[in-house]
C-alpha cells in the first residue's frame with residue numbers, strides 16, 4: 001500500500017472572472033518510507049494538492065488516499081495519518097508553547113503525551129521556550145512550534161509545505177536533522193520547497209508540477225544523471241551580452257550557462273571577449289537540481305507525457 005496515492009486529481013476554483021483550473025489530472029503514488037519532493041514554480045498547484053491531501057480543499061475530480069484511507073470519505077482516519085506543517089504561520093497567541101502542543105494532542109485523542117512533547121521541544125530547540133507565550137516568539141520559533149504541532153500525534157506521513165521559507169541556517173539544520181531522523185525511523189515525508197539545494201540533498205524522488213500538471217516524476221539521481229550538459233559559471237564585470245539572454249541563469253554578477261562540450265565553452269568565452277567584457281572565477285561544474293528544474297520548466301522540455 002502506498003503512503004499517499006493521488007489518483008487523477010483535478011481542481012477548478014471558481015473566481016470572480018469565471019473558473020480557474022489549478023490541477024489537471026495529477027496521478028502518482030508516494031511509497032512507504034520515501035522522502036519525496038514536490039517542486040514547481042509559484043502557482044503550479046503544490047499548495048492546492050497538499051490542501052486536498054489534508055482535507056482542507058475538495059478535489060473537483062479524482063481521489064486521494066493516505067495509508068489507504070480516502071481523504072474525503074474517511075476524513076478522520078486519513079487526517080490521523082498525516083502531520084501537516086502549513087506554509088503560513090497560523091497559531092493561537094494566548095497559549096504557551098507547551099499548552100499549544102497539549103491542545104493539539106487532545107485534538108487527536110492522544111493521552112499521556114508529555115514524554116513525546118518533551119522530545120519534540122528538545123529536538124526542535126524549543127525546550128527553553130516551553131512556557132513562553134506564542135505571541136512572544138520570533139517568526140523562526142513559531143515555525144518550530146508549527147512543526148512540533150504537526151508531529152504531536154506521531155503521524156506516519158509528514159507533509160511539509162515550504163517549511164524553511166524565511167528560516168535561518170541553524171533552524172534549517174536542526175529541522176532537517178530531525179525530519180531525516182524521523183524518515184530513517186520509517187516516516188514517509190512529502191516536502192514542497194523552492195530551495196532546490198535542500199530538495200536535492202534530502203529527497204530520493206521528485207515530482208515537478210507546472211500549471212497543474214505533473215511534468216517530471218523520477219528518482220533525484222536519475223533526474224541529475226539525465227541532465228547531460230555541464231555548466232560554465234563565471235563572474236561578469238558588465239551587462240549580459242544579448243547572445244546569452246534566455247539561456248543564462250543570472251544571480252547578481254554570477255552567470256551560469258549550459259555548456260555541452262569544450263567547443264561550446266570556447267564559443268561562450270568568445271562572445272564575452274567580443275563584447276569587451278572581463279570574467280573572473282571561471283569554473284565548469286556538473287548540473288544541479290536547479291539546472292534540471294529550469295530545463296524541465298522551459299517550454300517543450302517536460303520529462304513525462306503531460
Ligand SMILES: Nc1ncnc2c1ncn2[C@@H]1O[C@H](COP(=O)(O)OP(=O)(O)OP(=O)(O)O)[C@@H](O)[C@H]1O
Nearest residue numbers: 013015020022040041042043044045046047048049
Ligand atoms: N481559493 C482560490 N481561488 C481561486 N484561485 C486559487 C485559489 N487558491 C489558489 N488559486 C490559484 O491556483 C493556482 C495554484 O495555486 P497554489 O497555491 O496551489 O500554487 P503553489 O504551487 O502552491 O504556489 P506557491 O509556490 O506560490 O506557493 C494559482 O494560480 C492560484 O492563484
